[in-house]
Amino acid sequence: MNHVVIGGNSDIASEVIERLTNAGHQIHALVRDQEHANRLQQQGHSATIGDATKEDDIKQCIDAAKQKGEIHGILHCVGSIVIRPPHALNQDAFEEVITTNLTSAFLTLSIGGKAMLRQGQGRMVFTSSVAGSLGLVNHEAIAAAKGGIEAMVRSAAATYARRGLRINAVAPGLTDTKMASKILASDAMREAASQKIPTQRINQKQEAASAMFWLLTDAPDNLTGQVLHLDGGMANVLV
Numbered sequence: 001m002n003h004v005v006i007g008g009n010s011d012i013a014s015e016v017i018e019r020l021t022n023a024g025h026q027i028h029a030l031v032r033d034q035e036h037a038n039r040l041q042q043q044g045h046s047a048t049i050g051d052a053t054k055e056d057d058i059k060q061c062i063d064a065a066k067q068k069g070e071i072h073g074i075l076h077c078v079g080s081i082v083i084r085p086p087h088a089l090n091q092d093a094f095e096e097v098i099t100t101n102l103t104s105a106f107l108t109l110s111i112g113g114k115a116m117l118r119q120g121q122g123r124m125v126f127t128s129s130v131a132g133s134l135g136l137v138n139h140e141a142i143a144a145a146k147g148g149i150e151a152m153v154r155s156a157a158a159t160y161a162r163r164g165l166r167i168n169a170v171a172p173g174l175t176d177t178k179m180a181s182k183i184l185a186s187d188a189m190r191e192a193a194s195q196k197i198p199t200q201r202i203n204q205k206q207e208a209a210s211a212m213f214w215l216l217t218d219a220p221d222n223l224t225g226q227v228l229h230l231d232g233g234m235a236n237v238l239v
Helices: 011-022 036-044 053-064 091-117 140-163 187-194 205-217
Strands: 003-007 026-029 047-050 073-076 120-125 163-174 227-230
Touching: 003 011, 003 053, 003 091, 003 187, 011 026, 026 036, 026 053, 036 047, 047 053, 053 091, 053 227, 073 091, 073 205, 091 120, 091 140, 120 140, 120 205, 140 163, 163 205, 205 227
Parallel strands: 003 026, 003 073, 026 047, 073 120, 120 163, 163 227
Antiparallel strands: none
8 A cells, every 4th residue: 555654754753654664555755854765765665855834845745656556545744842831932933833733734634635535535644742632831832733733633534524535633642752852851851741641651652653553554444533642641531
């Protein structure tokens, strides 16, 4: 099967790509630089170098993927971490968070979804965050972006349910990746973060990748419009 990964340079996306590769799937990814493109090519895949917030770059990526045949799944794995209160965040910084997270997701949905509509089938998986559904201190900007993604996923699932598209999201809690390295820079910071989670441990990137892989490949066909909370119970459990 043929899959597209938007944001193929992220730690979690790399894990998903490895799982897809091991399962015999073809992959075309949108990445930010030649280094990541070369790495994919060494694995037998292909890549478009570009920016996930640019419409033309996503179109180029989807068009390149279609040259391999029908697109069976698209993963949007683009995000950022900005933890600052509103009074310390100016408009430009806020709009950057929205553009990086929400605009890139909408462009993926619009352009990738259009390609799969012509096929009459396909799966799309988006990346949210526990901040999209749970009020967290100083998370207003990222909460607005990820909350928007979750609302978009539900609406799109309704729009395309009878046209063969299955659209879901994964909402991880704090995950041990390069992006989160500043938040997890010391043992004390890790311990403080863990204490806020019912399971008292930080997510591993392999866990998020496993959930995304499942939604792309093995999840039931009648699963759509769902947000899979992979947050150690944080959004729904009180201990």
